[in-house]
Each structure stands twice: as C-alpha cells, then as structure tokens.
Amino acid sequence: MSSIDIHDLTVTFPDGTTGLADVDLQVHPEEFIALIGASGSGKTTLLRTIAGFIAPSKGHVAIDGRDVTDVPPEKRRMGMVFQQHAVWPHMSVAANVEYPLKRGGVDKRERGQRVERALELVGMGGFARRRPESLSGGQRQRVALARAIVADPTVLLLDEALSALDEPLRDSLRRELVSLTRREGLTTVHVTHDRAEALSIADRIVVLGEGRIQQIAAPAELVSRPATAEVAAFIADATLLDAASLPVEPSEIIGSGETLTLAVLPHMVEVLPPGEDGIPAQVRSVLYDAGDWSLTLDALDTVFRATVRGTRPEVGDPVTMRVTGPLGYRS
Amino acid sequence: MPALPLMRVGVWLIVLGLFVTPLALVVALAAGGNQIPVLLDQGLGTAVWNSTYTTLLSALGATVVGTAIALLLDRTNARGTTVLRLFLLSPLLIPPFIGAIAWLQLFGPNQGLNRFFGTEIWNIYGADGVTFLLVLHSYPIVYVIVAAGLRSIPSDLEQAARISGAGTSTVLRTVTLPLLRPALLSAFTLTAVANLADFGIPALLGSPARFETLATMIYRFMESGTVANPLQTVSTIGVVLLFLGIASVTADHLVSRWAGSKLQDTGQALRFDLGAARWPVTIVAWVLGLAVTLGPIMGLAYRALLPAPGVPFTMDTITLDNFRRSIANPRVVEGFSNSVTLALSAAVICGVLGWIIGLLVTRTRFLGNTALTLTVLLPTALPGLIIGVGWLILGRYTGTYNTMWVILGAYVCAFTALVLQAVRAPLQGTPLAVEEAARISGAGRLWALLSTTGAMAIPAAFSGAVLVAVTAVRELTVSILLIAPGTTTLGVQVFNLQQAGNYNQASALSLMFAVVGIVALALTVRSPKVRS
Numbered sequence: 097m098s099s100i101d102i103h104d105l106t107v108t109f110p111d112g113t114t115g116l117a118d119v120d121l122q123v124h125p126e127e128f129i130a131l132i133g134a135s136g137s138g139k140t141t142l143l144r145t146i147a148g149f150i151a152p153s154k155g156h157v158a159i160d161g162r163d164v165t166d167v168p169p170e171k172r173r174m175g176m177v178f179q180q181h182a183v184w185p186h187m188s189v190a191a192n193v194e195y196p197l198k199r200g201g202v203d204k205r206e207r208g209q210r211v212e213r214a215l216e217l218v219g220m221g222g223f224a225r226r227r228p229e230s231l232s233g234g235q236r237q238r239v240a241l242a243r244a245i246v247a248d249p250t251v252l253l254l255d256e257a258l259s260a261l262d263e264p265l266r267d268s269l270r271r272e273l274v275s276l277t278r279r280e281g282l283t284t285v286h287v288t289h290d291r292a293e294a295l296s297i298a299d300r301i302v303v304l305g306e307g308r309i310q311q312i313a314a315p316a317e318l319v320s321r322p323a324t325a326e327v328a329a330f331i332a333d334a335t336l337l338d339a340a341s342l343p344v345e346p347s348e349i350i351g352s353g354e355t356l357t358l359a360v361l362p363h364m365v366e367v368l369p370p371g372e373d374g375i376p377a378q379v380r381s382v383l384y385d386a387g388d389w390s391l392t393l394d395a396l397d398t399v400f401r402a403t404v405r406g407t408r409p410e411v412g413d414p415v416t417m418r419v420t421g422p423l424g425y426r427s
Numbered sequence: 428m429p430a431l432p433l434m435r436v437g438v439w440l441i442v443l444g445l446f447v448t449p450l451a452l453v454v455a456l457a458a459g460g461n462q463i464p465v466l467l468d469q470g471l472g473t474a475v476w477n478s479t480y481t482t483l484l485s486a487l488g489a490t491v492v493g494t495a496i497a498l499l500l501d502r503t504n505a506r507g508t509t510v511l512r513l514f515l516l517s518p519l520l521i522p523p524f525i526g527a528i529a530w531l532q533l534f535g536p537n538q539g540l541n542r543f544f545g546t547e548i549w550n551i552y553g554a555d556g557v558t559f560l561l562v563l564h565s566y567p568i569v570y571v572i573v574a575a576g577l578r579s580i581p582s583d584l585e586q587a588a589r590i591s592g593a594g595t596s597t598v599l600r601t602v603t604l605p606l607l608r609p610a611l612l613s614a615f616t617l618t619a620v621a622n623l624a625d626f627g628i629p630a631l632l633g634s635p636a637r638f639e640t641l642a643t644m645i646y647r648f649m650e651s652g653t654v655a656n657p658l659q660t661v662s663t664i665g666v667v668l669l670f671l672g673i674a675s676v677t678a679d680h681l682v683s684r685w686a687g688s689k690l691q692d693t694g695q696a697l698r699f700d701l702g703a704a705r706w707p708v709t710i711v712a713w714v715l716g717l718a719v720t721l722g723p724i725m726g727l728a729y730r731a732l733l734p735a736p737g738v739p740f741t742m743d744t745i746t747l748d749n750f751r752r753s754i755a756n757p758r759v760v761e762g763f764s765n766s767v768t769l770a771l772s773a774a775v776i777c778g779v780l781g782w783i784i785g786l787l788v789t790r791t792r793f794l795g796n797t798a799l800t801l802t803v804l805l806p807t808a809l810p811g812l813i814i815g816v817g818w819l820i821l822g823r824y825t826g827t828y829n830t831m832w833v834i835l836g837a838y839v840c841a842f843t844a845l846v847l848q849a850v851r852a853p854l855q856g857t858p859l860a861v862e863e864a865a866r867i868s869g870a871g872r873l874w875a876l877l878s879t880t881g882a883m884a885i886p887a888a889f890s891g892a893v894l895v896a897v898t899a900v901r902e903l904t905v906s907i908l909l910i911a912p913g914t915t916t917l918g919v920q921v922f923n924l925q926q927a928g929n930y931n932q933a934s935a936l937s938l939m940f941a942v943v944g945i946v947a948l949a950l951t952v953r954s955p956k957v958r959s
Contacts (some may be wrong), residue, residue: 169589170593170594178583
C-alpha cells in the first residue's frame, strides 16, 4: 500500500475563489485519514485533487514518492466511492466490478476470480449477475466499494461514501468499511461532514477551513486539545468568548498574540441549582442524549453547552453555571 | 358535478372534436373504398421506397451529426462554443421549405456556386439534395434531445470510470454513449417521423427531378386531379402514415418513461480534453457552423438582390426592388395578416388548452390520462398534410370549408402538443406537497390545483404558446390544402411564388423569414428565462 505526499497544494477556481491554500499533508501507508470541515472548507476539493479531477494551480501530489500532479485520474490506479454510489445502471454488478480490471488489461480468467473475491469481501457474493436497479441503496454502495478495491488500488478515496445511507445501515457499513480497510491494508482518505463518524473511524483527522488545514491530529488529541478556537467550536461544540468577559483562568494557553479567546467545551461546564456561587444562567433547550441531558444555557450574552445527569431540567429554569479549565487561544 | 370532473369532460369533448374527429374521418373515408390499385398504378411503390430510405438515411445522419455536435459543444474544450452553438443551431429557426429555397440558390442547376465555378459541383435536385436538407433541418432537434440527455447523466458515473482507469475516449464509449441510448433512440424516432412527414423539402427539391415521396404524392393528387377520387385516395396513404405516427408516439412514450425513472440530475459535467485535436476540431466546427448559417442567407441575398433570373451580380445591377415589391404584393400582405391572426389565435387557444391538459394528465390520477396525452401528442408525429386532409373533410361536413376557422382548427390540432410538451416536465417536477398545502389551507381540489401547481406552470405554458405562434406564422404544410381565396397564409404564398418561378421575390421573402428567425434566437439566448 502506498503513501500520499501533498506539498504546498493550492487550487484557485476559474472564478478566482480559493479552493485550497498551501496544503501540506503526508498520509502513511495503510493509514485511514478523514477530511472534515464545514461545507466550502475545501475537503471535497482536496479529495478530488488527489484523485486528479481538479488540477492544482500550485504544488504537488505524490504517490509513493512519485509525482502524479500531471497524471490524469485514469492513470493514478486509485479506487473511489462516490456519495451517490455511481454504479453504472447499464451494466450488471459483475460488469461494474470488472471494469477497472478490464481497463488494467487483466486477463479474463483472473478477472472472474478477482471480481468474485471483491464481491465476497463486501458481502455481495452471489449478486454478480444482478442489475443495479434491483439492489437497495446499501447494496449499491457495497458494489461501488467492491469496484473501488478490486484492482488493488494505491489509495482508496471515499467521497461522503456513507452519507446517502440511513441509520442503522450506515453504522453497520461504517464498521465493515473499517475492518475491510484494516484487513486489506488500504491507504484510505475519507471525506465526511459527520464529526462523530470521522472521530470513530479515522487514524488521523484533517480539519479544513477556508481551504487551509486547521489541524491534523488523532481523534483523542483533536477532542482534548483543538489547535485553534475555530476547531474547538467545530469539533467539540466549544463556546468561544473574549477572555475579559469570563473571569476564569484557562488551563492551557495555545498560540501567541495579543487577543486571548477562551474556548469552553461542554465537559468544562458544571450546572448547579440557582443561588450557588457562579454565573447565573437560564436553560434554553433540553435534549435527551443516551442517558444524559444535553443542555444549552443562556449566560454572559452567549450560549453554552453542557451535559447533566439525573432530573430533567425544564426550559426556562434558572440555574448557576460554573466553568473550570477552559482552553485559551492567543491570536 | 364537482368542478374537476366537469373540466375533464370538457377537455375530452374538445379533444374529440378537434383531434380525434378529423383523423377518424380520414380513416373512415379510406375504409370506404379500396384505392390501393389506383395508388399502385400512380407509383405508390416508388414513393414508399423513396420516403423510406430518405427518412431512414436522414434520421441516421441527423442523429450522428446532432450527437457529435452535442458532445462537441457541451462536453469538450473546443473554443468559442457559446457563439458556435448559435451558428450550429440556426437551421432550427428557418422553416425547412425556406431552407430548401435558400440552398436551391446555391446548388441549383446553373445557379449560385455551380454557376460561379462554371461547372456543376453538385445538383441539389433529387434524393441526395432532399436527404441533405432533411439532415440539416433535423440535426438541431437531435442536439436538443441529446444535450438534455447528457445533462441528466450524473458526472459521478463518468468520474468513476476515469478513476477506474478509463481514458476520455473509453469513458465515452463504455459509459456516456451507452447511458445516452434512450435519448439517441428517441431522437432518431422523432426525426424519422418528422422527416417522413416533411413536405416542403421534397416538394421543392424532389419534384423537379421527378423524385416523389408520400407527402408530395398526396399534394399531387389533391392539386392536379390525376385521380378520380383524390380525397379517398390520399386518405388511404393517410391511414398508413397515421399508424406509423401512432407507433412512434407510443414508442417514444415508453422510452421516455423507461429512461426518466433512474438517472438523477447533477451539477458539473466532465469535459473531455481534445488534446492536440482541439484547434483542428474547433476550426472544422466553426466552418460548418458558418456554412449552415451564412450559406443559405448568402444564397437568398444573392437571389433577392437581383432584379430577374439570369442577370449578372454586379454593384450596378443589384436592387432592393424585390423586397419592396414582395412587401407591396397584395397577396403577400393578405397572407401575412392572415398568418399573424391565425398564429396569435392558435397561440392563445393552444396555450390554455395545453396548460389545462398538462395539469390534468400530470397532477390527477385518472383512467384515460395516457390516452389523452398520446392523442394530443399524436399530431406531432403526423404529416401536416394529413391533418390538412382531415380538416378538409371536416370542413366540408361542417360548412367551414373556405373559412379561416378550418385553418385555425387544424393549427390547434397540430400545435397544442408544443404547449403540452413545454408544461409537462415542470409539472411533473413540482412536489405534490404544494397542492396539499393549499388543500389543508382550505382550497377545493380544482382551486388548489390551479392556484399552486397551475400558476407555477404559467411561464412554461407561455413559452409553449410563443413557440406555437412562431411555428404557425411560418407554417406551410398544414394550411396548403386548406387555403381558399382570401384565406391564404404567408408560407403558402412564399411556396407559390417559388413554384410559379418568381425566384427573386420568393428569395426576398425567405430572407426576411430567415433573418427574423435568427434575430429571435439571439434574443431568446440573451434572456435565459425563455430558454429554460
């Protein structure tokens, strides 16, 4: 399996807007990378540039140390799964999966065996002769996955590959995807807008914002120590506020600069009965979340998130809020 | 009776009266006596053979050319495609018989280019000229259908092939073209039917070379009195064409239902890099586009500026007299005012009728909706001459023969389909919830339909009505058998001037037709609303 080296990658669209700016990223062999970010952050642009569908205006993409920046997509030997599965409706399941092998000049007998094995791997053995229109959405996505891995690709690219599926099917396919990529030793780049999904399946997560990499980190580090205030807000639902408006010492200060911004993550907020020592707040909303109550609180002219156990708080209840150890960001 | 069923009954009565009756009369008359021996004696075999092969060849040619142009304009990196599209699609704006008159000036025996080079490069009279003009006037329709088909192919499907190792030409061969199959089939069927039905091109380019098709044969029987019972004789031909028309409308209906169900629209399409061929392809396409646009205009201008046939073309001899005289010609003036009146009336009637029928067949579930749709669409698959014959017979029975009413009736029958086709797609795409929201807010069924979905489809119905007006004002085939002194149409006047040998005035009028059509396109392209 292959490594991906992305160096100084910049994409400017024909209308002048920036798709990516100075992106550097190294993906190790057999690593599972998730790209996340708000819509318009550049995550899909980065994936499509790796695939070769978008030509960068500056920078390089290399696979196993070989520069492929000017190599067209069909010569990159990659596998890709699209959001809307993109299974060809005019071909049988077997013909869909066989397609990359045919293009690669694999001889007929070997093609048959490899198609069969790829279909077995994604749990679609016995479906070879079926037409795509007779399959469910989840089955089509499995066929697309088989097609993406059948030719032993250098890299597996997943473009919101699970997003079109409904829970709980999505969860089970997510688990199968993880075990399949690990077992087969695939280098995988997965674009998703689902934070929980990225955190649960990736070895490392790349957070993009406005075409730039905001942070590259393993899931646990990303959650406990976001690199910027924006990443803290995006990944961990942190409330951001000026240091002057919250008289609490930060547990850690990241970065350098004049302004200090505090990021308050939900687990740093303790909710107490009204009248206790702390910041007066009011309950704005209450959601049930797997045994806990997930709250939003109005306080200090902004909205905080918190989690409590036990009795259900009511909307409008006055409470006291205590914040401990927020993260400080200098900029 | 509640309002909605009442409206349905009313629509059916109108459709039975204006669509079914004239066509049923053709069938009834044909069934009244066996005219086959007479027809065979008059050369039916040759006409059938001529019609068949020119139709199939021209439909095949148009499908190949139209598809190539669609791929070139919408899927490659050829240069200047926005303007090129206008040039390549310009034949759509010129009625086929005007196109025939124009190309005749360039490649007629001892005319235009044949005269200019002093030797006969190509004689346009005959089967090859007819086929060429049929291809020229039907490939833009293929383009429109195939371009829509291309837009409906999700770009993911092509990108998936790229990433699987397929180069651009392999993607085209293994994914794009196979997915276009329904669109190609539908384009081929539609152009084949339209070309089978065409009258102006074979009448102007075939007849002088004694090359007869079914359409010109009908005209010959009606006009020349060579057979004893012309109406019954042409009705027999009409029945054959009617069944061909029914078959093709049904086939197209099935194909579109099969094709429409599974491919969803997507955004940005894949563009194929022509590589080294980029400039050569661009240049060839531009030469072709300029030839099909400027060629006929120059041919017509050349002829229209000369005072009489045979006069050499010099700065001293050219004159605007033909324009002046044709505009002052009282029969042209009469034809113009009749055509405008008829076209506007037809546009209003077709607009309202097509809009209501569109609402009924897409927004209500009722037995007979498919039959209603197919009945209204059927005239698009029939030669205008057959609709003319049907209304001729109907006119005799109802005493409207020799009046404008019979032509107006025939226009409504022939052109309501244009409005129905325009409103069908937006109506089918409107979610049911907009009507349900009106119902839950207190509107009755009919009012909920008219005030929400119906109101939203008015712009499409209006575009359809404009198309009816534009088509009817320059139409030849439907009215040519129905005109009487005082009720002639503009198209028939141009045709008659050409047939009577007044080439210079015919060219002057044709040139005005062509230029007005092209200016109309330029305006539509500038306002994207009308285009969609």
